[in-house]
Amino acid sequence: MDQCGSRIVGYPAYWSSFSWKPGFFYRKVNLRAENMDRDWKDGILFCALVYRWKPDVIDMEKVRNAEPRENLETAFELAQKHLGIKRLLEVSGSYAHCIAAIFPSFLVFQTTFLLEFYCVLLKWPWCKVDDVLCQKPDKRSIITYVSQFIRAFGEAPPVEEHNVYSEFLEWLAHACKVDLVNSEQGMYFRLRREFIEYRSVYNTIVATKLHFSVEELSEIQEKWETVRFNLEAAAASAEKRLPKPYSTLSGWTVTGQSIINTPLDLPSEEPHKCLAMLQKMISEHNRHFIDLAAKQAELQQATETGGLGGRPVAAEYVEPLRLRMTALAEEAPLKLATLKVLHAHYTILAYLYDLEVKMKLWRIPKDLLQNSVFAGASFKGIHSC
Secondary structure (H helix, E strand, O other): OOOOOOOOOOOOHHHHHHOOOHHHHHHHHOOOOOOOOHHHOOOHHHHHHHHHHOHHHOOHHHHHHOOHHHHHHHHHHHHHHHHOOOOOEOOOHHHHHHHHHHOOHHHHOOOHHHHHHHHHHHOOOEOOHHHHHOOOOOHHHHHHHHHHHHHHHOOOOOOOOOHHHHHHHHHHHHHOOOOOOOOOHHHHHHHHHHHHHHHHHHHHHHHHOOOOOHHHHHHHHHHHHHHHHHHHHHHHHHHOOOOOOHHHHHHHHHHHHHHHHOOOOOOOOOHHHHHHHHHHHHHHHHHHHOOHHHHHHHHHHHHHHOOHHHOOOOHHHHHHHHHHHHHHHHHHHHHHHHHHHHHHHHHHHHHHHHHHHHHHHHOOOHHHHHHHHHHHHHHHHHHHO
16 A cells, blocks of 8 residues: 555445545545555554544554554554444354345445444454454455444544533533522523523534543533433422423423433343333333323413413413423434334344244254254153153
């Protein structure tokens, strides 16, 4: 590989599946990739992927002088630690033949999405460094790995300074410690307004996963969820004291938020158990949100005519409930869609699990199987006497 980029050839068709070209690394580290196998053996391009989005964690000058094995280990480790990119996947031959029999399109459409989908679906093992150090590494494995970067971050390199987020982080550190339930009402409304204002900043951080390590992202998400939970708890506490139907509508909304925010703690090693859990979640979701339109109409009518006995309620007390119910109306279909996708995912996993069990039985040596059948027949004969 010419690290100065002087050698340029026509790039193969699979480059277009990434929406990037051989000059992808050139402006950043003066490197060019002209194929998806040989050029990656020394590990420099893998390190360049990390450097492109996280230049502060890797020294490319040292990389150019290091051994290939060291480069590969460094690249895989840093990509997983700082960018959340899973280690390189290896397509197992036996599984590939199994998939080809079930899904013939796997052999036809070599898109990065399908490759990664089946790798994750079957939990194929991580590729060892030795698999890349061979004479010609597996092209599909490298495409699968590299595609994670492209889909996660796009083509453009990030802005390397995250000072723009310092104000948000300072606010978040303070907001997650505020006791809203025991604070005056004005504190709730101020914090809620700031929460809405900072939502776009938070969504940008979570969506791009740039500028922060995996540990930092986890901490930001945890603090954000704490603020959200505290706001909802304070609103629910205040709404309990409102006249009907506001208090009952608040209780219904709190239950809906609990359903939406229930974590998907699925035992992935037990697909059949996951299917049962997901079916229960889907049923619970449908039972509750079937009344969504009626509850929204009830709130609208109460807002126009007053609560029980026609008593008016100040808008600052009713508005948070209306906004939370509106948010539920937007989030409920998304949560249901997620549950249905996961249900389909684990349906396939359960099918493949059963298929693997049968394949193991087929692999039992014929003489051992015959002995087992004979032993079983003898056992039945003894007990029948």
